Amino acid sequence: MLKEKISLLVDSKKEIFCDLSDRIWDHPEIGLEEFYSSEAIIKVLKDEGFTVETGLAGIGTAFKGTWGTGHPAIGFLGEYDALAGMSQKSMSTFQEPVEEGCPGHGCGHNLLGAGALAAAVALKDHLEAEGLPGTVIYFGCPAEETASCKTPMARDGVFNAADIAITWHSADKSRxxxxxxxxxxxMVFRFKGKSAHAAAAPHLGRSALDAAELFNVGIQYLREHIPDGCRIQYAYLDVGGQAPNVVQNRAALYYDYRALDNKMSAELRPRIIRVAEGAAHMTETEMECEVTSAMSNYVPNMALSETMGEAMEELGPIGFSKEAYDLADRMTETIPETDIKESAASFREFLESDEAERRAALHLQDEPLPYKAFVKREMASTDVGDVSYVVPTAQCKVTTETFGSQLHSWQVVSQGKSPIAHEGMIYAAKVMALTAAKVIADPDLFEAVISEHRKNIPAYDCPLPEGIIPKVVR
Ligand SMILES: [Zn+2]
Structure with a gap:
C-alpha cells in the first residue's frame, strides 16, 4: 500500500532531518540572513541528488532543488527563518534565553524547512523505486516572518516550475x-523635519516626531471608515533621538495592514498614504514611503486539500512516544488556561461535543482532526497565499508542541528540538509525501486539481510592486 511505502521511506531517513532541524534551531537566523540554515538544507539536497539553483528572485537565501523530469511536478515549500529576540533554552519549562536579545525559533520554522525536505526526499525515493515519471522540487523560501519572500518569488515566476505546491506549519493540533x-x-513611512533648540528656537524647528504621532492619530480615526476585517498596526522604527530638548528632525514608522483580498488592500493603501501626507502637511515636514513586503490571501485547492485530508486519515494518529507525553505534561503547567481554552474552542467546529471536550483535556493532540472543507477565514496572513494564486496549493498543520502553546512564544522555542517536535515533523513529512504520491498515482485526480485551479482562481495580480527586492527593515 502507498501509505506503508511512504511511511517506510520517510522513517528510513528520519535521523537526517531531525538532525538538520536541530542544527537550524541551534543557529537561529532572522529573515534574509538565513545563511547557515539555507546552506545546511542545500547540502542535504545535493547529497540526495537534487540540482540546486540559488539567489532566486534576487534574494540571497532563496533557492530551489530539483530532481526528476516531466509531470506532475510537485513543489514542497520550506521555511527556515527565526524570530528576533526569541532566544530560549531547549526543553526548559521556564523562560530563560540562551543569549539575551538573540533570535529564536518561536514559530517552528526549523521544523518546516526540514520537514518539507523530508517529504521531498521521500517522494524522490518513491519515484525512483517505482520507476515513475515526475519532478520533485524543494523551494527554499526565506523570511516568512518579515519579508514574505514567497511573494517576490511568485511575482518573478519561480513557482511556475511546479504543477502543484504542498506545505505545512507546526501547531498544537493536526488538520x-x-x-x-x-x-x-x-510599508515604511519616513518623515524629515528640521532640528532646532527646543526652548531657545522652537519656531525654527519642524518636528518629524510630531508628524509621525499625528499620522498615527489620523489612522485611529481612519479605522472607523474602513471595511470590516481590515487591520492596521504600526511600530516605531525611529523616534528621532532621545533628547527632549531637541526638535526631532527625523522619525520613521513601520506599518502593517491587512484586508480580505488584494483588491480591498489596494484600495486601502492610498487612504493610509493620504493620512501620512496630511500629517506631513500639518507639520511642514517631508514624507517618503515604500512598500517593503506584501502577501495575498490564501486560496486552498479543494481537490488537493481533500487528498491531503485522506492522507492524514489513512496515516491516523502521530503515535507520540512516552518522552513526548511526559514533556507535554510538564509544559502544560506553563501555559495559561485562557490560551488552552482558546485553542480548544475550534474543536467544536470539527467534532461532536463529547469528543471535543475529551480532546480539550489532553496535553498532547496525537489524533488529527477530521477533514472539513471550510469557507471561513483565519484572521492571520501567510505568504503561501501568493503561491496559491500561482499553482494549486494545499497545506496542513501538524502537532509539534503541547496543546495550547501559542506561536511566537518561548514555549514553542523550548519545544523546537523535543521529541514532540521531531515526531510531529516526521508525521508532517509523511502526510505531504503521501498527498503527492496520491496525485502522481491518479491522473484523473491530477487533472481535477489543475482544472479546479484554472476555473476558480482569479489571475494573479501581485500585491508587491515590480522591482522591489525584500530587505531587512531596521
Ligand atoms: Zn510561522
Whole structure:
C-alpha cells in the first residue's frame, strides 16, 4: 500500500532531518540572513541528488532543488527563518534565553524547512523505486516572518516550475487548512523635519516626531471608515533621538495592514498614504514611503486539500512516544488556561461535543482532526497565499508542541528540538509525501486539481510592486 511505502521511506531517513532541524534551531537566523540554515538544507539536497539553483528572485537565501523530469511536478515549500529576540533554552519549562536579545525559533520554522525536505526526499525515493515519471522540487523560501519572500518569488515566476505546491506549519493540533486568510502589506513611512533648540528656537524647528504621532492619530480615526476585517498596526522604527530638548528632525514608522483580498488592500493603501501626507502637511515636514513586503490571501485547492485530508486519515494518529507525553505534561503547567481554552474552542467546529471536550483535556493532540472543507477565514496572513494564486496549493498543520502553546512564544522555542517536535515533523513529512504520491498515482485526480485551479482562481495580480527586492527593515 502507498501509505506503508511512504511511511517506510520517510522513517528510513528520519535521523537526517531531525538532525538538520536541530542544527537550524541551534543557529537561529532572522529573515534574509538565513545563511547557515539555507546552506545546511542545500547540502542535504545535493547529497540526495537534487540540482540546486540559488539567489532566486534576487534574494540571497532563496533557492530551489530539483530532481526528476516531466509531470506532475510537485513543489514542497520550506521555511527556515527565526524570530528576533526569541532566544530560549531547549526543553526548559521556564523562560530563560540562551543569549539575551538573540533570535529564536518561536514559530517552528526549523521544523518546516526540514520537514518539507523530508517529504521531498521521500517522494524522490518513491519515484525512483517505482520507476515513475515526475519532478520533485524543494523551494527554499526565506523570511516568512518579515519579508514574505514567497511573494517576490511568485511575482518573478519561480513557482511556475511546479504543477502543484504542498506545505505545512507546526501547531498544537493536526488538520488540513481549508480556510482563507487575510492579505498583508508592510510599508515604511519616513518623515524629515528640521532640528532646532527646543526652548531657545522652537519656531525654527519642524518636528518629524510630531508628524509621525499625528499620522498615527489620523489612522485611529481612519479605522472607523474602513471595511470590516481590515487591520492596521504600526511600530516605531525611529523616534528621532532621545533628547527632549531637541526638535526631532527625523522619525520613521513601520506599518502593517491587512484586508480580505488584494483588491480591498489596494484600495486601502492610498487612504493610509493620504493620512501620512496630511500629517506631513500639518507639520511642514517631508514624507517618503515604500512598500517593503506584501502577501495575498490564501486560496486552498479543494481537490488537493481533500487528498491531503485522506492522507492524514489513512496515516491516523502521530503515535507520540512516552518522552513526548511526559514533556507535554510538564509544559502544560506553563501555559495559561485562557490560551488552552482558546485553542480548544475550534474543536467544536470539527467534532461532536463529547469528543471535543475529551480532546480539550489532553496535553498532547496525537489524533488529527477530521477533514472539513471550510469557507471561513483565519484572521492571520501567510505568504503561501501568493503561491496559491500561482499553482494549486494545499497545506496542513501538524502537532509539534503541547496543546495550547501559542506561536511566537518561548514555549514553542523550548519545544523546537523535543521529541514532540521531531515526531510531529516526521508525521508532517509523511502526510505531504503521501498527498503527492496520491496525485502522481491518479491522473484523473491530477487533472481535477489543475482544472479546479484554472476555473476558480482569479489571475494573479501581485500585491508587491515590480522591482522591489525584500530587505531587512531596521
Ligand atoms: Zn510561522
Amino acid at each position: 488540513v487548512v481549508t480556510e482563507t486568510c487575510l492579505t498583508d502589506c508592510m
